[in-house]
Amino acid sequence: MSAINPDQTTAQRLAGMVPSPKPQRMEDPVTRDGSLVEDPAVRAPLVLGDRTFNDVTETVCGYIEKGPGRWWMPAFGLASGVAGLMPLMILYLITTGVGVWGLNNHVDWAWDITNFVFWIGIGHAGTLISAILCLLKQKWRTSINRAAEAMTIFAVICAGTFPGIHVGRIWMTWMLFPIPNANAIWPNFSSPLLWDVFAVSTYATVSALFWYMGMIPDFATLRDRAAIRLMRDGQDAETLPILNIRVDMIRARIYGILSMGWRFSARHWHTYEKAYLMLAGISTPLVLSVHSIVSFDFATSIVPGWHTTIFPPYFVAGAIFGGFAMVLMLLIPSRELFPGMKDLVTLRHLENMAKIILVTGFMVGFAYAMEFFVAWYGANKYEQDVFVYNRLIPPFFAVTGEDGQLKYAPYWWAYWAMISCNVISPQLFWFKWARQSPVAIFIVAFAVTIGMWFERFVIIVTSLHRAFLPSEWGMFFATPVDILTFVGSCGTFLTLYLLFVRFLPQFAMSEIKNVMPQANPHWEGYGHGHGHASHNPPASGAAPAGAHHAPDAPKEGL
Amino acid sequence: MSSKKVYKTESGAAVHGVIAEFANPADLSHAAEKVRDAGYRQWDVYSPFPVHGMEEAMGQKPTKLPILVACLGLTGAFVGFGFQYFVRHIEYPIIHQAKPSDAWQVLIPVTFEIGVAFTAFSALLGMFIFNALPRWNHPLLRSRRFLGVSDDKFIIAIEAADEKFEPHGVRTMFEKAGAIAVELVEEEMDTVKVRAAH
Structure with missing residues (x-):
């Protein structure tokens, strides 16, 4: 019974005269996850467990209304404690000077700019999921876009801190912006560093607008649920400890203001969808421009190892690569910690993201190879030396130079950490079991995140630590302040994400409902089969209560 | 009436x-x-959620929001370009990095970013204006039955x-x-x- 030589039943099914059978799902024996459909012609279900619209609302709003669970408070305490390191270190830096970092005359950019590029890159996956996958009509994005967009904002917050504090005289940072001043000094509009200021601030703003706009209907849902509970008799209602105000009153107020009075009107939805599409359309070139401009900071200089035309696409691919790893590192533990989330973020979602990691891993691997090829093909002695003797060769393979001295790359460990994490570890995803195992995905994602940090470290530090003259050569050693500032930024990121899962809707409820099969007015469960007499009863469990059959057939066909 | x-x-x-x-x-x-x-x-x-095909079912006209957004986005790009050109070439002409003060090429990245920022703001704010939002109070929101629509x-x-x-x-x-x-x-x-x- 194939689609090529159909028997009578198949032919009727293909013509839409009889309903298709329910897709045969391959269930995972442990998790009972039915999203892994083997047949490429059958679309994998995006929401599992025969959920109704109400189930989605209850699940997602439940995370906020019932609280995420007992683990949240200790996790938040720990994360915010670590986050506290960041302001302390920054205060020490400002009161003392950038010498508290391991910077020196040769390596004047190190962990600060590494962290900046690392965090801004992580943000890019969020925009890719929310904007590019939206334009490509990838429906599976609906379950992960909100968390990924949140991650984008928090990563950009962490990223934006580092260029702000690395300038040395921090009280002069306002000079980054073209503000009229008494000295008639303007910023240099032909400098990529200034382009960066505009790119990053535009990116942060547009991402925040996009994120907020997506949340408006979900804020309205939270508002209405609080309003409904307020209408009821509030005998055992939850109240604030001392103030004796009902929590639902505060929810109705705050979510109400944030929802802007959204009423789920079809006329509003029409404008909303257009506006959303335009934001997605404009975010797509924006996200590509941001990391391209970040790469110009390096590519427009004449430093060997930086001066490469491959940087913009290489940086963008790397950003998406590292960002997807971070999305996975956030979503895989969330799936375990939040009840019912496995029905929304299915193994199929994880597998898709693992495939993207594999593809983008190849892109960065190709870029690493291309750097060597161009250094060789370009016959530039300095560039060849940067790649071979500053990055590649470990001491145990040291080469004897023309002067009889052993030559090896002092930062070989950073380079090989990058290669093994970014190029070798994603190869595990060739195996289906690895793509479908959350533990394996988490381990690879963790490795990729480390590898992507090392990639930026390799690009920045190994290119700077040996300049054109050997007298300018010197190593960079990170100080505790360097390390603790970065650790603090990780804490800040995690703190913000924990606040997000506690107080904001983690899933775009209206979008998830929209990709469920019963959201389609022509869903077979509603029994309008091309005006034929075939009245099919609603599929068990999945249909909203009492699917009413209108007496007449629809005017136009499908 | x-x-x-x-x-x-x-x-x-x-x-x-x-x-x-x-x-x-x-x-x-x-x-x-x-x-x-x-x-x-x-x-x-x-x-x-937005029901597929509801625009036709309701006989709704397509929104004019894209025209507004395109106009404002282009305005932003022109403002961004004009501002940079003014600063670099008129207000304080200076040659740096061997680029003439009226070189337009170096102005493109910032022009693009400002255009994008204007587009994004006009899409969101335009959506609010076209939908007559924010309106935090509405007779319908007082109906218990109506509140179920958000679920x-x-x-x-x-x-x-x-x-x-x-x-x-x-x-x-x-x-x-x-x-x-x-x-x-x-x-x-x-x-x-x-x-x-x-």
């Missing part, structure tokens, strides 16, 4: 309109087609402001269209005023 009859409930409040609940998106679409064909103008469909309910509301509005006629039409519940919604009014009316 002046001859428009004002309907009042027993409590003395003006009628805002009639809402009808439908079981699912399919019924909602068909009912919307009926309301459209009956010639109502002041009415709307409410659903937890899983599908509702059509015809407002009393419509020329053809007549409570019984509307109710009959909704029932024929397969509504599972029909409800009258009152206009917003101060409780004090309502009491005074008694």
Whole structure:
């Protein structure tokens, strides 16, 4: 019974005269996850467990209304404690000077700019999921876009801190912006560093607008649920400890203001969808421009190892690569910690993201190879030396130079950490079991995140630590302040994400409902089969209560 | 317009309109087609998510928001370019990095970013303006049944402001269209005023 030589039943099914059978799902024996459909012609279900619209609302709003669970408070305490390191270190830096970092005359950019590029890159996956996958009509994005967009904002917050504090005289940072001043000094509009200021601030703003706009209907849902509970008799209602105000009153107020009075009107939805599409359309070139401009900071200089035309696409691919790893590192533990989330973020979602990691891993691997090829093909002695003797060769393979001295790359460990994490570890995803195992995905994602940090470290530090003259050569050693500032930024990121899962809707409820099969007015469960007499009863469990059959057939066909 | 009859409930409040609940998106679409064909103008469909094909079912015209956004986005790009050109070439002409002060190429990245920022703001704010939002209070939001729309309910509301509005006629039409519940919604009014009316 194939689609090529159909028997009578198949032919009727293909013509839409009889309903298709329910897709045969391959269930995972442990998790009972039915999203892994083997047949490429059958679309994998995006929401599992025969959920109704109400189930989605209850699940997602439940995370906020019932609280995420007992683990949240200790996790938040720990994360915010670590986050506290960041302001302390920054205060020490400002009161003392950038010498508290391991910077020196040769390596004047190190962990600060590494962290900046690392965090801004992580943000890019969020925009890719929310904007590019939206334009490509990838429906599976609906379950992960909100968390990924949140991650984008928090990563950009962490990223934006580092260029702000690395300038040395921090009280002069306002000079980054073209503000009229008494000295008639303007910023240099032909400098990529200034382009960066505009790119990053535009990116942060547009991402925040996009994120907020997506949340408006979900804020309205939270508002209405609080309003409904307020209408009821509030005998055992939850109240604030001392103030004796009902929590639902505060929810109705705050979510109400944030929802802007959204009423789920079809006329509003029409404008909303257009506006959303335009934001997605404009975010797509924006996200590509941001990391391209970040790469110009390096590519427009004449430093060997930086001066490469491959940087913009290489940086963008790397950003998406590292960002997807971070999305996975956030979503895989969330799936375990939040009840019912496995029905929304299915193994199929994880597998898709693992495939993207594999593809983008190849892109960065190709870029690493291309750097060597161009250094060789370009016959530039300095560039060849940067790649071979500053990055590649470990001491145990040291080469004897023309002067009889052993030559090896002092930062070989950073380079090989990058290669093994970014190029070798994603190869595990060739195996289906690895793509479908959350533990394996988490381990690879963790490795990729480390590898992507090392990639930026390799690009920045190994290119700077040996300049054109050997007298300018010197190593960079990170100080505790360097390390603790970065650790603090990780804490800040995690703190913000924990606040997000506690107080904001983690899933775009209206979008998830929209990709469920019963959201389609022509869903077979509603029994309008091309005006034929075939009245099919609603599929068990999945249909909203009492699917009413209108007496007449629809005017136009499908 | 002046001859428009004002309907009042027993409590003395003006009628805002009639809402009808439908079981699912399919019924909602068909009912919307009926309301459209009956010639109502002041009415709307409410659903937890944008129902596919509802624009046609309601006879809605495509929004003009993209035109506004395109105009404002281009304005932003021109402003960004003009500002940089003014600073680099007119206000304080200076040659750095061997680039002439009127070189336009170096101005493109910032021009693009400012254009994007204007586009994004005009898309969001334009959406609010076109939808007459924010409006934090609305008669419909006082109906318990209506609040279900943010969860899983599908509702059509015809407002009393419509020329053809007549409570019984509307109710009959909704029932024929397969509504599972029909409800009258009152206009917003101060409780004090309502009491005074008694």
